[in-house]
Amino acid sequence: MITQFLPALLYVSAVIFIIGMGRRIYIWVRTPVPLNIVLTPAPKHIPGVIGRLVGELFGFHALAKADRSLWTPAWLFHFSLVLLLLGHLGGLVIPHFAQTAMGLNEKQFEHMAQIVGGAVGILAIATLLWLLIRRLILPRVRWISTFSDYFALVLLLLILATGNAMRFMGGLDIVQARNFVAGWLALHPVAPPSDPVFSIHIVLVCMLLIYIPFSKLVHIGGVALLSPTLNQRNNPREHRYVNSWDKANDNSTTSS
């Protein structure tokens, strides 16, 4: 039964994720920006704006100014998530390519994955716990926290815990896992690995995929790029911004 259920759930979740995120981003992009509301000091030219956005996207620049004790776990957590995603890609989706590209033999490759993947897995779960504890012990942050804030943290925590469990308990047959991923991607699903933790891990990931577009986790859509306070130029005097829903130039020659 699980043979059919797990891939099917994954297909459904992936479709919901893609459509859900696409729809959200489409709504944001489609909505007009009537005025120049850039937060200054801001660049006057496009390259400067790109620099600013890169700084926000990859360095969490504003957060670094706001609170180092939040920036540190937040940046490390997001950084480790990106590494984990890349690790899944290299280890499960394109293992032969990754291995060849790195110039390693199979044994070396598995060994490297074990060490790097294990370290990053621990870093991710440690920084996530740090964020959860911060949310619980800082009175002002606890006050603003809602059910969904905790739900997202716990869900991610469980995904990381099951992932780490497979790596460190050694119950997962990596070849079975690669076959499962390859079959799923080729739309010819095969049986998942025999390790039950793998199935739990996948079900949790599906929950996350479905949850993201409908929660604050939509912020993974690179929203700093769309934020007018960050992506506009400081040039409203040199360049006339036209408000698409109020284009009419109803300036009277005189209204006195």
Add this chain to the structure above:
Amino acid sequence: MTIPQLHPDAAAKVQAHRAKKELMVSLGLAPELPADWREKALCKFDELLHQRRSLALYMDICVRCGACADKCPFFLGTGDPKNMPVARAELLRKVYRRHFTAAGRVSGHLAAGEELTDTVLNEWFTYFYQCSECRRCAEFCPFGVDTAEITMAAREIMASIGVAPKYVTEVIKKAHELGNNIGIPEAAWIDGCQFLEEELKAQTGLDIKVPVNQAGAEVLLVPPSADLFVNTDTMVGYALMFHAAGIRWTTSSYASEAGNFGLFLNYEHLKKINLRIVDSARQLGVKRLVMGECGHAWRAAQAFMNTLNGPLDFLEPPCPEHICELAARLIRAGRLKLNKSANDGLVVTYHDPCNLARGGGLMEEPREILRAVVNDFREMPANTIREKTFCCGAGGGLLTEELMETRMNGVKPRLEAFRTSGATHLATPCAICKAQFPVAFKHYAMNAQVVGVMDLLGKALVL
């Protein structure tokens, strides 16, 4: 400033007075709460969500990380958790989630959604008028979430269902009817300018003009109206500078106000008030438009005027220009002869008005002027100046008596930084700041004074 303990509802009782029916009607707003106000409010909310990406985006993406929480002067001053920017925004967001998201419609409270009720509306009117739209929170947000955009939307929704403060609407009415916020008729403006000319003649023996409605002048100067009647030294500073530089300038009795309280209520009035200035410039046939010492006026003019009332291509760039930009330009060109020692005995620091720093990036020119006209100029701590400046506590339409408690709490972080600087004089080019600080100095028994940047320039000018 140290982060206060949480005092839930500490500021819940402080509320602006509501505008009466006649006032609302005169601004084309709903006279009072209609029976179907919930539907009307949600309808307006929906309209704004379709008109402003800022609102649509900022409703969805906040992760409640709390980076903004301790950045707001009103939270630091009151300890009321609903004055944390994230919590203030959540007042609107919870209604958004309940009515405009799938998760909220399906699971309600689990998705932290909430119905729009009388209680919620009352909370909106309280806390969205305890926000000065200073945007300090946005400066520190990883996604650039701008609480001012959220506050503006909430105020716009409320105005559409007949809920607005007396103070803000009264000022807007005066601006539409008389051309200025303090409610003086055109004749009184003309008299005031003449009176000031006579004063200047008596003091200096020179014919220094304070012109009104001079068609064909090079520059139209639009000051906050308070500069002529309250902060007279600022007006004197403008007059002396134009005289010294030999620039033909004029004020307008039709647009005798730079300030634009439309920014504190809704888009329509923001646009309409700005239009008086553009009309006046066109009618007088001036070449350039210069804005006086006013913070939010600068945002309304610099960032919005070209869009709302433009194109402004009949005027020479930069249009509009800020008086501090012009003064700094004249100093650089060597067109003003200055004697710094005229301001000796004063220890001066510079307070960045929020809308100059974060709403236009005008931060260097005022400092350039002060360094040229004052011997003892010093800065407040780095995390309280420039784009990290603290609001005076009275911006955004809060400069009214009944909000005094909020104002005196909101000014605390700024005063603490000011004390650290050891300055005796706080220089700032903003009429609202200039009205707020004397009250705050008195309230906290501080021996200090607020001055305009142009006041000090005027004193240092050698004529």
